[in-house]
Amino acid sequence: MLEIVGVKKKLENFELSIDYLKIERGEYFVFLGLSGAGKTTLLEIISGFRKPDSGKIMLNKEDITDKNINERKIAVCQGYLFPHMSVYSNIAYGIKGNKKEKVKELAKMLEIEHLLDRMPETLSMGEKQRVAIARALAVNPEVVLLDEPLNSLDRLTHESLMVELKKLHEETNTTFIHVTHDFVEAITLANRIAIIRKGKIEQCDTVENILKHPKNEFVAKFVGMKNLLDGYVCGNKVDCGIELQINKNVIKTNGNSTKKVKVGIRPEDVMIISSKNCKFVNYNVFDAKVVDIYPLTLSTSRVVLDVEGVELIAETVKSKVLRMGLKRGSKVKICITDASIINHS
């Protein structure tokens, strides 16, 4: 269990400041934030590469803030393969005892057995990352720190390595702390995510909770909530240009019916339905007009809709767009299956 207690570090433009954060043993924890948010600095403080101005880092209840880097049992996984050593020697670097067997086991796990005799300069980016991961795991650390490990990889390698990281984490049962700016990476891998901005944690929660209940507008935008509308709470409904029922009709109003709110709707929660099927849904159904459609990935499309004068963005599978014959100007019905009240201002 790793605890970050009252850590402060003055940086060039802002101060990194974490009041308290606990990362459980065996957890896959992701720090998500834009570049320059302070994620890497925080990782460097945890690893001992930098000293905080104040505060403590505790590992299994022991204060390790002033402990030497090599005594922390925290391995850092970053590119930086030792260029003068073969892949085998890189992985074996920190192993005490039977190097051969351990390297073999890790190489098998990461599917890099065929690379062991090669020098780092001859490896592709993806292969280098695999070696770096193996090297970090080789020392049986309590915590592995991964600083943007999937950065600058091509799409295919990125996807496969992401899946493998998740698998590795499950197999090794080690605490993984991963830093990234990639939201998809974060939700695929993490048990919990901390969204970090200008040195402060904006929200720290499970993936599901962050997606459903982003704490503020920044988090909402960061986690892909494309539709952010101003609205008012009216009884058990929200009026944001369109009148919505939220969370199975339960809305906390604090008894104030004119309370201003921000309503967030994820694009995948805007369901485009054919008029024939709309009888199955009996709330949050609206008439809409397709303003624009463009491809998002190979299999999904983004649809810009005009719903009673309010612009909403929906994401749907391409096959549905084809099946329904959607094009600019098409008249459709939409159903908003979920929405969240983000902040009360």
Place this chain on the structure above:
Amino acid sequence: MRRIFLIFFVLMVLSVILSIACNLTPEVMLKAINSNEVRFAVMLSLKSALIATAMALVVGVPSAYTLARSEFLLKELIDSLVDLPVVLPPLISGLGLLLFFGDTPIGKIISKFIQVVFTPTGIVVAQFFIATPFVIRTVRAVFESIDPKYELIAMSLGSSKTEAFFKVVLPMARKGILAGAILAWARCMGEFGATLMLAGATRMRTETLPIAVYLNISVGNIDLALSIAFVMLAIAVLTIASIKFVVSGGVGNRWS
């Protein structure tokens, strides 16, 4: 137009080389090679330069690492002091060394254990003083070009700071250190001014190659002086060639 300047200077360098080479006949060269004095000077220069370079590396590499990686009080001043022997005329450095070893209490105590003034040891000391800043400057630049993250990561994998230095940083800096050593060695081979002041110019005792040229010119033995000059020219050409070879990756290509 610009090329004319370059051609002018290249021609000047070539004329210097040819002036030495063309004034030599194979017989004169053979005679010089067989002369005891030349053999003595070559051996003394090789030995003293080798010892001085080794000492310069022992002192220079850790100093370069400290200057590259640490921040400390008066760093700028210390940095300038380290560079001083490069800028100072070697003759003045030699004079300073002579006064230090011959005339100061600390120098006198040292001289009780090891004679420096007007001895072959003085040659090594003078060469070490002149060559060490070259090692520090070259090696420091190499250390600075190595991202400190390599050491930190080695430490996060269980190495102590010293272990990380010897296992990771030093091998990574290998080429640069080698280039620095060759440069320092060449500087030692050619060292004249400081050697003349501290070790003196005694025939067959403190007679390094440059001292031999000086002594022979002063007694009008031009042939021998030219032969020694030719040997030194060959050493200079070899030095440049070997530095180019090392830097371009000829040595230990797998380390790059």
